Amino acid sequence: MNISYDVKFWDIRRNASSKTPSYEVRWKVGGKQKSKSFRTKALGENFLSALRQAAKRGEAFDIATGLPESMVEAEKDVGPSFLDFARSFMASRWLHSAARTRETDTYALLSLIPILVKDLPGKPADDELRAVLRNHALLPEGRRGDLAADRVPLLRWIEAASLPLATLQEPRVVRMALDGVALTFDGMAASANSVRRKRSVLHHLIETAVELGELPSNPLNAIKWKPPKTMGAVDPRTVVNPVQARELLAAVPSIGRTRGPRMAAMFACMYYAALRPEEALALRCQNCELPEHGWGRLTLEKARPQANKRWTDSGETHDERGLKHRAKDDTRHIPIPPALVVVLREHITQYGTAEDGRLFRTSRGRPFSSSAYSAVWQEARRLALTPQQVASPLAARPYDLRHAAVSLWLNAGVPAPEVAKRAGHSVDVLLRVYAKCVEGQQDRVNGKIADALDD
Structure with a gap:
């Protein structure tokens, strides 16, 4: 290794020739100029700091690579590369x-x-x-x-x-x-x-x-490094009330010639049964108990999440999987109100089912893509909500119908374990995620505390 102790450093500069922002560290070893580009100035400063510290320790620098001996040794073959x-x-x-x-x-x-x-x-x-x-x-x-x-x-x-x-x-x-x-x-x-x-x-x-x-x-x-804080709880501003939910669901069938009508019952499942979109896409006729009168029941067995074909086992955009956070063959039972029973019965009468019994698919039998049902949902928001509401986070995504359902159940006084069972959550996750959406409890709680203090 040809080494030198003659090292000179320059300040980091912005790389103007790069398509995306980058920063260049420049230094000279034995009269030969070296440089290395980084995506951020902080990354460049870390690298330059390591070079300066090595020079202060009196390390020799390799003229060929421009690196101090400690870095050259670290880069020798000591096992697999990060890529490998x-x-x-x-x-x-x-x-x-x-x-x-x-x-x-x-x-x-x-x-x-x-x-x-x-x-x-x-x-x-x-x-x-x-x-x-x-x-x-x-x-x-x-x-x-x-x-x-x-x-x-x-x-x-x-x-x-x-x-x-x-x-x-x-x-x-x-x-x-x-x-x-x-x-x-x-x-x-x-x-x-x-x-x-x-x-x-x-x-x-x-x-x-x-x-x-x-x-x-x-x-x-x-390493002392703090990631940015995440918002683990549902934003109450996204949650629609029952009147708003009904107006949104009523707007869906008027969108497009067949898209909206075919998706209306799917959105209804997200609101009345708190289904995730991938659970609704996997719902089959044989999973549904739909009596002529009264409450019905859904038995969820599978989900069909969407991903790029590159990652799926089937080579299609939707792989069939077990339910989220559950064992492979576990199921989830959800009682459904008469309003959803009627919607599902009408949907089956109008559109039938796929060969495997699936309820929700395009006129060609394909699963709805997330981009397709998201586009329909945005059109429904524009029809059913005021311009101010459209510009707000209110029901911004189809998934917010599920949030609205769970929030409604909790605010109606349904015990948390029962809500968690229907929604497919653990109780602790349920209470943490929906803590900000439970409203109207303060007066009742204050009354209970006051009664306890009077005893």
């Missing part, structure tokens, strides 16, 4: 994961792999690297198609540049990873929920590495 381990991590989780989980894992890794790299020449744009990772490198071998010839150099670059997994033991590298999960692909601050999900994937990956003996311990535990 990420690929094995994805392969090990694929069989037992739902399509959406696979997608979440992948998008977290797309935030990490392009930044945990060595400063090798000819780095491709991050969006090009992410495309190769998403469409090829992070898929199990049996799911990969042929890689286009012009994409092969991109894969070869990231394979050569990916840092050794062992470098995650360095606080500098761990902070780079945490800063990476805190950003969107455009370099902007990510939402709190997105940061939480991506950090969780990083945590699971590192824990797997510790379990397999690739890392001695989880370095995340030694």
Whole structure:
């Protein structure tokens, strides 16, 4: 290794030639200028700080790489690269994961792999690297198609540049990873929920590495880093009252020639039975007890969540899965009011069922996509709500019908364990998520306290 103690540093500068915002660290070793680009100034400052500290300790710098000896040693082959381990991590989780989980894992890794790299020449744009990772490198071998010839150099670059997994033991590298999960692909601050999900994937990956003996311990535990706070409770502003709910549901059938009418009963299930959209899409005629008079009952067995075909087992946009947070063959029983019984009976009379008994599908028998039913819902909001309400969070998503249902049950005085059983929650999660939506209890509670004080 050709070394030098002649090191000079410059201030970080904005890279004006980059398509997306980036910052360039520049330094000189033995008269040869070096540079490395980062997506944020904070990442660049961390790297520059590590270089300065090495120089202060009197370390020799490698003229070829521009790095101090400690960094060169850390980058020697000490086990799998981060990319290699990420690929094995994805392969090990694929069989037992739902399509959406696979997608979440992948998008977290797309935030990490392009930044945990060595400063090798000819780095491709991050969006090009992410495309190769998403469409090829992070898929199990049996799911990969042929890689286009012009994409092969991109894969070869990231394979050569990916840092050794062992470098995650360095606080500098761990902070780079945490800063990476805190950003969107455009370099902007990510939402709190997105940061939480991506950090969780990083945590699971590192824990797997510790379990397999690739890392001695989880370095995340030694880093003082606070993720942005997430809002775990339902926003009461999204919850419609019964009058508003009925007006919204009444507006749906008037939208489009067949789209709205075919979806009306599905939205009704979300409101009157608190079904999740993926549960409604999996509802079959044989799951429904619909008497001519009185209350009926739904027995939920499956869900059909939507995901990109790349992640599903079937190669379709909807995989059939078990119910959320339940064992594979577990079921959920939901009594339904006469209003929903009538709606479902009329829907079956009008549109029949698919061959497997499913109630809700397009005229061609396909499941409704989330974009299709979301578009219908937005049209219904414009018809049923005032302009001020349309601009507000009120029933902004179809899922908010489920929130409205659960909030209604709680405010009606239905015991929390019964609400949790019908909604498919645990009691503690139910009370935490819907704590802000329980209203009108104060006077009653005050009366009980006053009675107790008078005893």
